[in-house]
Amino acid sequence: MNHRVVITGLGIYSCIGRNLEEVRQSLYEGRSGIRFVPERKAFGYRSALTGVLEKPDLKPFLDRRARIMMPEHAEYAYMATREALQEAGIDQDYLDAHETGLIYGNDSCAQAVIEGIDKVREKKDTMLVGSASVFQVLNSTINMNLSTIFRLRGINLGLSAACASGSHAIGLGYMFIRNGLQDMVICGGGQETNIYSMPNFDALGAFSIREDDPARASRPFDRDRDGLVPSGGAASVILESLENAKRRGAPILAEVIGYGFSSNGAHISNPSVDGPARSLRLALKDAGIDRREVQYLNAHATSTPAGDASEAKAIWEVFGDDMPWVSSTKGMTGHECWMAGASEVVYSTLMMKNGFIAPNLNFENPDEDSVRLRIAAKTLETKFDLYLSNSFGFGGTNSSLIVRDWKE
Amino acid sequence: MEKAQIIATINQFLEEDFEVAASNLHPAADLKETLDLDSLDYVDLVVSIESHFGFKVKPEDFQKMTTMQDFYDYVENKVAEKNAA
Numbered sequence: 001m002n003h004r005v006v007i008t009g010l011g012i013y014s015c016i017g018r019n020l021e022e023v024r025q026s027l028y029e030g031r032s033g034i035r036f037v038p039e040r041k042a043f044g045y046r047s048a049l050t051g052v053l054e055k056p057d058l059k060p061f062l063d064r065r066a067r068i069m070m071p072e073h074a075e076y077a078y079m080a081t082r083e084a085l086q087e088a089g090i091d092q093d094y095l096d097a098h099e100t101g102l103i104y105g106n107d108s109c110a111q112a113v114i115e116g117i118d119k120v121r122e123k124k125d126t127m128l129v130g131s132a133s134v135f136q137v138l139n140s141t142i143n144m145n146l147s148t149i150f151r152l153r154g155i156n157l158g159l160s161a162a163c164a165s166g167s168h169a170i171g172l173g174y175m176f177i178r179n180g181l182q183d184m185v186i187c188g189g190g191q192e193t194n195i196y197s198m199p200n201f202d203a204l205g206a207f208s209i210r211e212d213d214p215a216r217a218s219r220p221f222d223r224d225r226d227g228l229v230p231s232g233g234a235a236s237v238i239l240e241s242l243e244n245a246k247r248r249g250a251p252i253l254a255e256v257i258g259y260g261f262s263s264n265g266a267h268i269s270n271p272s273v274d275g276p277a278r279s280l281r282l283a284l285k286d287a288g289i290d291r292r293e294v295q296y297l298n299a300h301a302t303s304t305p306a307g308d309a310s311e312a313k314a315i316w317e318v319f320g321d322d323m324p325w326v327s328s329t330k331g332m333t334g335h336e337c338w339m340a341g342a343s344e345v346v347y348s349t350l351m352m353k354n355g356f357i358a359p360n361l362n363f364e365n366p367d368e369d370s371v372r373l374r375i376a377a378k379t380l381e382t383k384f385d386l387y388l389s390n391s392f393g394f395g396g397t398n399s400s401l402i403v404r405d406w407k408e
Numbered sequence: 409m410e411k412a413q414i415i416a417t418i419n420q421f422l423e424e425d426f427e428v429a430a431s432n433l434h435p436a437a438d439l440k441e442t443l444d445l446d447s448l449d450y451v452d453l454v455v456s457i458e459s460h461f462g463f464k465v466k467p468e469d470f471q472k473m474t475t476m477q478d479f480y481d482y483v484e485n486k487v488a489e490k491n492a493a
Contacts, residue, residue, distance in 0.1 A: 063427065064425070064426065064427045065446075065448070065449070068452075123458075125464065127451060127454055127455070127464075128454070128455055128458055128464070129455075130451060130452050130455045131448035131449070131451040131452050132448075132452075
């Protein structure tokens with residue numbers, strides 16, 4: 001028997017806000033979280049643009065041992081998860097009494113690795129990296145930290161799928177619940193933003209160099225886009241079976257109804273049209289809906305010339321004349337990479353619950369591909385009850401999620 | 409480094425980095441009870457001592473200390489040895 005899978009809590013810590021309310025407002029106002037950071041230029045970055053976040057103060061919530069185990073993105077993930085659990089009405093007593101899973105997307109721990117190894121090089125003694133380093137350098141660091149802090153006892157795995165990590169995390173959580181293996185799974189994605197996190201990506205020349213105008217640098221689908229802007233933070237989504245949510249009288253926000261996935265089976269960095277198109281079709285098939293039912297599509301579009309063009313072609317191929325409203329929130333946030341698939345479900349659900357579509361910031365002129373999309377260049381006051389969110393990653397991994405507003 | 413300065417330095421990093429209450433940091437206090445450290449914490453204590461005093465403690469040396477005074481004396485002796493070398 002398949003179980004219906006509902007969203008009962010959201011949490012977010014991003015460059016456009018430290019909680020749901022701040023983020024809702026930023027989305028509505030089309031506010032950019034991107035800055036020019038001179039330290040990056042001095043370090044050797046080709047582009048010193050990045051999403052900028054405030055370091056959260058965890059001292060009121062966590063003891064020293066818990067705090068020192070966490071790299072930057074685990075701190076963000078803690079804040080996002082704390083908010084999501086609160087929103088869902090889940091306290092520690094509930095988690096202690098019910099087996100709850102955790103599937104969190106993350107694909108790097110650069111700062112902890114580099115600082116740890118630098119210390120060993122300097123001291124010639126591994127013990128002097130301290131006790132926390134090993135728990136910070138593994139890609140599953142967010143899972144290790146959150147599962148021990150919240151004493152979780154269900155499925156516990158970190159998910160690495162490049163820039164589709166957060167989306168696949170929600171997709172997998174959905175499958176675990178739908179198949180009856182878990183009643184509740186905390187899903188999400190976290191992304192570090194420190195200076196060590198992105199130089200290898202910058203090396204490819206993939207970042208926007210519109211450094212004199214940070215808020216206008218990330219311009220998905222725009223004709224004059226020149227690359228993405230890296231960013232980060234964390235987003236958490238509480239998924240649970242409908243039966244479980246009803247049993248505990250939870251506030252039901254929305255329902256995950258479809259998950260499509262595919263691999264391009266082609267180039268390691270060049271995007272394809274076929275891979276994303278298959279992911280989109282699979283999501284529609286899994287949801288059992290007609291393409292005309294999709295009213296809003298939150299695009300992966302990162303503001304790179306090739307990536308946006310391929311996605312626009314795939315969207316056109318799948319939706320044709322039944323084109324939904326399309327926007328990429330990366331115009332405001334930059335590319336939140338491992339976190340993006342999860343944060344964009346948070347952003348899209350916030351829009352759906354508040355009756356608007358956030359603008360595809362800086363979309364001024366279409367190119368030959370994006371001209372065929374119905375792009376929301378400005379904030380649209382419009383109610384919608386079904387959206388699709390795309391996420392694609394290096395290596396050609398694709399994920400598409402379909403979410404419907406809650407109705408019995 | 410003077411004895412008083414050594415004690416002040418130790419107390420400071422125990423308070424700030426290990427969150428030990430200042431009121432518990434007195435010479436007669438039981439070391440293990442006062443610090444309440446697990447095996448991971450001992451690794452960090454080794455790191456703190458190395459960074460503040462420039463020598464590395466063997467983790468087994470902690471077994472020989474009972475009170476905070478033993479700990480202060482141990483560090484003082486090691487610092488003196490290092491200075492004499």
